[in-house]
Amino acid sequence: MITTIGEIVRGDAAVFPPYLYEAYRSTLRRAPRLPLVEVPLTASELTRPRLDVGRLTAEDADLTRNAGTGGEALGQRIIVAGRVMDENGLPAPGALLEVWQANAAGRYIHKRDDWPGPLDPNFLGIGRCLTNAEGEYRFLTVRPGAYPWGNHENAWRPAHIHFSVLAPSWSQRLVTQMYFPDDPLLSLDPILNAVPEGARARLVAAYAHDVTEPHWALGWRWDIVLAGPGATAFEALEQSAA
Amino acid sequence: MSALPVTPSQTVGPFFHDCLLREDRCDAKLGDEGGVQLHLEGRVIDGDGAGVPDAVLEVSHTAGFVRLGTDAEGRFSLSTTRPKRVELDRGTMQAPHLSVAVFARGLMNHLFTRIYFEDEPSTESDPMLRLVPEARRTTLIARRAPDERLTPLYRLDIVLQGAGETVFFDFRSPAR
Numbered sequence: 001m002i003t004t005i006g007e008i009v010r011g012d013a014a015v016f017p018p019y020l021y022e023a024y025r026s027t028l029r030r031a032p033r034l035p036l037v038e039v040p041l042t043a044s045e046l047t048r049p050r051l052d053v054g055r056l057t058a059e060d061a062d063l064t065r066n067a068g069t070g071g072e073a074l075g076q077r078i079i080v081a082g083r084v085m086d087e088n089g090l091p092a093p094g095a096l097l098e099v100w101q102a103n104a105a106g107r108y109i110h111k112r113d114d115w116p117g118p119l120d121p122n123f124l125g126i127g128r129c130l131t132n133a134e135g136e137y138r139f140l141t142v143r144p145g146a147y148p149w150g151n152h153e154n155a156w157r158p159a160h161i162h163f164s165v166l167a168p169s170w171s172q173r174l175v176t177q178m179y180f181p182d183d184p185l186l187s188l189d190p191i192l193n194a195v196p197e198g199a200r201a202r203l204v205a206a207y208a209h210d211v212t213e214p215h216w217a218l219g220w221r222w223d224i225v226l227a228g229p230g231a232t233a234f235e236a237l238e239q240s241a242a
Numbered sequence: 243m244s245a246l247p248v249t250p251s252q253t254v255g256p257f258f259h260d261c262l263l264r265e266d267r268c269d270a271k272l273g274d275e276g277g278v279q280l281h282l283e284g285r286v287i288d289g290d291g292a293g294v295p296d297a298v299l300e301v302s303h304t305a306g307f308v309r310l311g312t313d314a315e316g317r318f319s320l321s322t323t324r325p326k327r328v329e330l331d332r333g334t335m336q337a338p339h340l341s342v343a344v345f346a347r348g349l350m351n352h353l354f355t356r357i358y359f360e361d362e363p364s365t366e367s368d369p370m371l372r373l374v375p376e377a378r379r380t381t382l383i384a385r386r387a388p389d390e391r392l393t394p395l396y397r398l399d400i401v402l403q404g405a406g407e408t409v410f411f412d413f414r415s416p417a418r
Binding site: 032 | 347
């Protein structure tokens with residue numbers, strides 16, 4: 001894919017995509033053009049962000065049944081499980097994971113998704129959970145379908161699940177997308193390809209037979225590694241200030 | 243120990259509202275412990291000067307943390323308690339500010355910025371603001387708008403690209 005790639009990146013340029021990636025058209029008028037200003041991390045960024053989400057239930061992590069209809073979503077039932085950690089492998093317990101995805105036919109419930117793929121009345125495509133003490137998470141859902149978009153002629157997004165991670169430290173905030181390995185659309189997708197080549201595979205889940213449950217659901221494993229100093233840095237900062 | 247490979251970011255895309263903004267709110271309240279109140283209004287603007295209708299802001303300050311979206315014209319509004327001064331490091335205080343993360347379709351990674359207040363005396367000497375080229379500092383300072391209401395109203399636009407482009411930050415690790 002030949003495209004103009006901008007030089008402005010926040011974080012490690014070997015990991016994070018540049019803001020300007022011409023092949024993804026929406027970056028053209030939204031990418032900053034002036035250099036980011038490098039500043040030290042302070043308590044403002046290291047403090048744990050507390051988003052009021054109310055009490056989470058097990059149903060919040062079951063996208064096959066959380067539409068409130070009493071019915072079950074159609075599609076291949078899958079389990080997506082993994083661990084959220086920092087770069088040193090320390091788990092991130094209590095991280096809020098929020099996921100959203102298209103249904104098995106590739107259609108979102110969103111009011112602005114209007115391509116002629118069928119909606120599933122029993123599927124919202126929204127879930128959330130907190131990681132446990134080991135940083136582990138687990139969602140039950142259906143495998144999302146691919147869908148067309150207007151970026152270029154005959155453009156289709158590969159099947160993916162959006163992940164938002166609110167970690168112990170706000171400086172570790174991450175929003176990303178998880179993909180499936182057997183998808184021929186991956187190499188054609190400018191959003192995935194905006195990630196430096198050496199880091200792209202990190203967004204692709206692995207089939208995990210030990211996560212698969214007999215007579216129930218196929219298992220996929222996807223671990224998330226957060227950049228930068230976590231809650232331990234905040235504690236160190238507090239101690240140095242004390 | 244060798245560091246684990248970090249997970250890259252991806253855009254929030256256009257379809258996040260039902261998940262990230264469950265009440266589809268474009269205005270929000272933050273902190274209600276009875277401090278001095280203020281209103282903040284602004285727009286998220288792209289390189290053509292058009293409002294960005296599918297952005298999410300996360301705002302963090304001493305009173306708490308809140309998430310809000312933009313409306314069809316890219317507008318957002320926030321009612322909050324006035325933030326307190328916080329320490330930068332031992333002996334150095336920062337001016338009151340809101341820390342903001344910006345997410346949108348077309349943003350491959352969120353952008354971090356800050357919002358200071360023009361009528362706050364400590365803003366001028368804020369140690370973070372002093373790291374910003376002088377000509378660009380105004381992009382981080384909310385202006386007091388003339389308003390009949392008792393609660394002060396501030397305005398600041400977040401300009402993603404072009405004339406008056408907002409200063410966005412990259413963070414270094416804290417000094418040891």
